[in-house]
Amino acid sequence: MEQRFADLKQRLAEINDLSRAGSLLAWDQRVMMPPAAAAVRGEQLATVTSIVHERFTSPEVGRLLDELRPYEESLPYESDEASLIRVARRDFEKATRVPGELRGELARASASGYAAWQEARARADFELLRPALERNVELRHRYVECFAPYDDPYDPLLDDYEPGMHAAEVTEVFDVLKPELKAIVADVARRDPVEAGFLAGSFPVGEQRQFALRVLERFGFDPTSWRFDDTVHPFASSMATTDIRLTSRYKPDRFDGLFAAMHEWGHGIYEHGVDPALERTPLARGVSMALHESQSRLWENLVGRSRPFWRFFYPQLQEAFPEQFGSVDEEAFYRAVNRVEPSFIRVEADQVTYSLHIILRYELERELFSGALDVRNLPDAWNARMADYLGITVADDAQGVLQDVHWSGGGFGYFPTYALGNVVSLQVWERMLQDIADVDEQFARGEFRPLADWLREHLYRFGRKFTPKEALERVTGTALDPAPYIRYLRRKVAEIYGADETPATVTAGVS
16 A cells, blocks of 8 residues: 555646646746747647646556555555545546646636736726627536536635535625624714825835845745745745745835735745645645634734734834834824725725625625626626725726636636635734743744744745635634634724724624
8 A cells, every 4th residue: 555655746736746847837927927928828728738738637546546445545544545545436437527728718717818818907898808708707617517416506616716616605794794894884884084195105126026025034034945026016025935935016106015025925825834854745834814814914914914023023114214203102103003084995905894895706706606787797796895885986997807816717706705714814923922921022023933933833824724614624623614803803993993893793604
């Protein structure tokens, strides 16, 4: 049995290598590639994707997985070996449902959709993206049918990012969040606005990037294992635990690139923290996107918008931008970066309205795949919900339906994990505080490694060894629960606006 396991592990390592090579092509497409290469890059990505699919779904892999069942059952559930066989079998059973030809078409459509999105966004014209988007939706419908029968056509899409979760479970959580968040937004609208004009002005991109890198270095950024680049839409990617790629974007008239950088840091440190023993296996990445997003939101918001964080970094920010912040005191700055203010762009949204942006996208995705919404009507549906949920009128497609890259690449099912990540981040945070009671004092001294070490020990190092639900319960001791997130937001709003803290009206233990 040991030899069969060694054979399986070697095959999976080679498949992993090819998959990561495809990831490198995709990273280059979004960071370094000249625009004229888009069509050829699409073919290259389709070729690599097809080869990976064919090798992984080969009869030899299936035979090894079947033969290794007794071996898996003889091992402890949490062992690396049993986990590798278990996760590989799940991936194999899912992958074998999808024809290799369709995998290639999906990759090709994703690449061409990204190129179309760039032009459409630059021109604020949804019609330039619509044909590619319709193609992506059509292909995803074909993909969904590979998993029939299903309870909801959205379930197979969601499962790609949040294994084992169903749309009904997401809706249950969002049905709790939406009225609570809308109530907070309405309450804040009745109060005096927080002054934040000093966050706009002249902020040279190079200096913003330099300051962001200074923060990341304090977190633990190591140039021997990490890269930090600029892109149109920030993202993180990993080719190995020792090859982490972060990106951010900056506006020369606004200070906000730092928060995108800290967000992507959360993704990167998760991948970097996976046990090196799992390298070149299907286990060597984050267990799900909700757990992944919990880390990006934790580092961006619970760390990066905290008072002790700015107690340490604000004097350095004033030194880096003396004309912009020299006369602004720390308290005013802290209130400004934690204000609640409905806005058009998701990645620039505050902590309260952010999840409303996500719920909007989730609802539109559900309607696209249920047949209730046609692609051509997407901009109008988007704009109507922005008015309803956030009370703002979208001026053009660039600040509306075209602002995100996900749909252009066929990434349906991803968006809800952002809001689920917000929920999970507070569950993880509350559990961490039981072990690191002086975390505020540590941040105020510029010490962030103890937090990273705790997260690595309790979450990161396991990679995909456990299911998302198992991983969450191992870290927090509880199932998915929006109550801590709502409590946190209400405390934060009370702190910033001087309002009375209204108790959350949520039910604990939403599964």
